Structure formats: C-alpha cells, structure tokens
Amino acid sequence: MSSQTERIRRMTVPQLAARKGGEPIVSLTSYHAHTAAIVDKYADFILVGDSLGMVMHGMETTVGVPLDLMIMHGKAVVRGTKRALIVVDMPFGTYEESPNIAFRNAAKIMKETGCGAVKIEGGARMAETVHFLVERGIPVMAHTGLTPQSSHVMGGFKTQGRDEDTWKAHEDDAKAVAEAGAFALVLEGMVEPLAAKITKQVDIPTIGIGASVECDGQILVLEDMLGLNEWTPKFVKVYGDLGPQIEKAVSAYAEDVKARAFPTEDEVYR
Numbered sequence: 667m668s669s670q671t672e673r674i675r676r677m678t679v680p681q682l683a684a685r686k687g688g689e690p691i692v693s694l695t696s697y698h699a700h701t702a703a704i705v706d707k708y709a710d711f712i713l714v715g716d717s718l719g720m721v722m723h724g725m726e727t728t729v730g731v732p733l734d735l736m737i738m739h740g741k742a743v744v745r746g747t748k749r750a751l752i753v754v755d756m757p758f759g760t761y762e763e764s765p766n767i768a769f770r771n772a773a774k775i776m777k778e779t780g781c782g783a784v785k786i787e788g789g790a791r792m793a794e795t796v797h798f799l800v801e802r803g804i805p806v807m808a809h810t811g812l813t814p815q816s817s818h819v820m821g822g823f824k825t826q827g828r829d830e831d832t833w834k835a836h837e838d839d840a841k842a843v844a845e846a847g848a849f850a851l852v853l854e855g856m857v858e859p860l861a862a863k864i865t866k867q868v869d870i871p872t873i874g875i876g877a878s879v880e881c882d883g884q885i886l887v888l889e890d891m892l893g894l895n896e897w898t899p900k901f902v903k904v905y906g907d908l909g910p911q912i913e914k915a916v917s918a919y920a921e922d923v924k925a926r927a928f929p930t931e932d933e934v935y936r
C-alpha cells in the first residue's frame with residue numbers, strides 16, 4: 667500500500683538487533699519533538715525514557731511517572747522524527763503485576779504513540795512477560811543492572827556488580843531476557859568487566875549507560891550530555907554547555923526588557 671506522503675523509513679527492530687557485534691549503535695533519550703528532530707539525524711534509536719520524570723518534571727525518582735505522561739511525550743517524539751526507531755519506556759506499575767496487564771499497557775503505548783518498541787526494567791523476573799509481549803507482536807527492549815524504578819529496593823542509584831559474588835545473578839538476568847525474546851538490552855550502572863562479559867554472553871545487542879565501551883551501543887540522557895543539568899552522573903561525557911548558554915540568553919533578554927531595548931514594530935515579524 668502506498669501513501670501520498672513521503673514514505674518514512676525508520677530503523678526497524680530486526681535491523682537494530684542485527685547490529686550485534688557490528689557498528690556501534692548510537693542512541694539518546696529525547697522527550698520533545700524539537701530535540702528529537704535533531705537527535706533523529708544521528709541516532710539509530712531514540713528512547714523516550716521515564717527519566718523524563720526527573721529531568722523534565724523535577725521528580726526525585728522515576729517511580730511517580732504516569733503512563734499518560736509517557737504517551738504524551740512518546741507522541742511528540744514520534745511526530746518529530748522520521749528515521750530512528752522510537753522506544754518508549756513502560757513506567758513503574760504498568761507491567762510488573764502480570765503479563766496480561768503488561769500487554770494491555772504496552773499495546774496502549776504502541777497504538778497511541780506510534781512507537782516501534784517498549785522498554786521494561788528487570789531481568790529473570792520479567793522474562794515471562796517479555797516472552798508474552800513478544801509473542802503477541804510487541805518488541806521489547808530489556809533493561810538490567812541499575813534499574814532506577816527499583817531504586818527504593820536497591821537503596822539508591824548504585825553501580826551494580828562491585829562485588830563479584832553478584833555477577834552470576836546479573837549474567838542470569840541478561841540471559842533470561844535475551845532467551846525470552848528481547849531484541850536488545852540496556853545495561854545501566856554496571857562495573858565495566860561485568861558489562862563486557864554479558865555483552866559476549868548474549869546474542870542481542872547490549873546498550874551501555876555507565877557500563878562498558880565493549881557494549882554494542884551506548885545511550886545517554888540528552889540533557890546530561892548537553893550540560894543542561896546542574897548535576898550529572900560521573901560517567902557522563904558532557905558535550906555541550908546548554909545550561910550556562912540558556913542562562914546567558916535569559917539574562918540578556920531580561921536586561922533588554924528592562925531597558926526597553928526591543929525591536930521596533932516594523933522589525934517584529936521578520
């Protein structure tokens with residue numbers, strides 16, 4: 667079936683999965699149409715992460731993020747993009763209870779946003795749900811290691827795998843979601859050799875964030891790498907200084923308003 671509008675060719679889930687061991691996968695988070703349009707030129711996939719609760723909405727953790735908020739931002743990112751695969755996070759409380767509930771909410775996200783996949787946190791304990799969703803047509807990106815939605819159980823945002831005795835559980839988590847059918851796996855906040863080891867053990871691409879350069883790809887929170895947040899995790903390489911630049915622009919604007927130094931009427935609509 668053809669459409670009169672320009673055909674949009676987005677990265678597909680199988681194309682992304684096929685990048686295992688190949689050219690590193692580039693990904694970033696984005697929550698709005700305008701930033702997503704820029705990221706879209708360079709990223710293989712864009713994650714509408716539930717980190718938006720903390721980054722955009724000032725929440726202390728991601729636990730309070732509602733499903734409707736993810737859908738609203740998901741729609742904006744899909745509208746602003748045309749090439750990257752868009753993955754939307756399932757927020758806390760929308761998938762853990764049962765595979766049926768997970769399916770209902772994942773289907774709602776996919777139908778209402780037009781995204782290509784969802785991401786859920788958790789390893790072996792979520793394997794049954796991953797399988798259930800994938801069997802029913804919902805591509806799932808898994809997320810293990812530091813899982814922010816469990817930060818209350820973990821006692822904060824702590825790097826995982828510092829104690830080698832815990833490695834086997836992390837390895838088992840990764841293998842369980844890969845075997846259940848996840849097409850990719852985010853490894854967050856994990857000691858480097860463990861993330862590298864898991865990357866060799868699973869046959870799906872691993873996407874590192876504060877994990878290892880050996881991962882099959884990397885993801886960062888866009889606002890962190892742009893220097894927009896006052897605080898960023900230690901592992902983040904900051905590529906911009908948007909925070910100070912915005913402040914400079916806002917203070918120049920405030921000065922202009924006070925000095926009545928605004929364009930004359932005939933210059934207003936350029």
Ligand code: KIV
Pocket residue numbers: 695713714715716717718755809852854875885886887
């Ligand atoms: O919510 C998010 O932004 C994420 C990334 C940090 C992987 O899950």
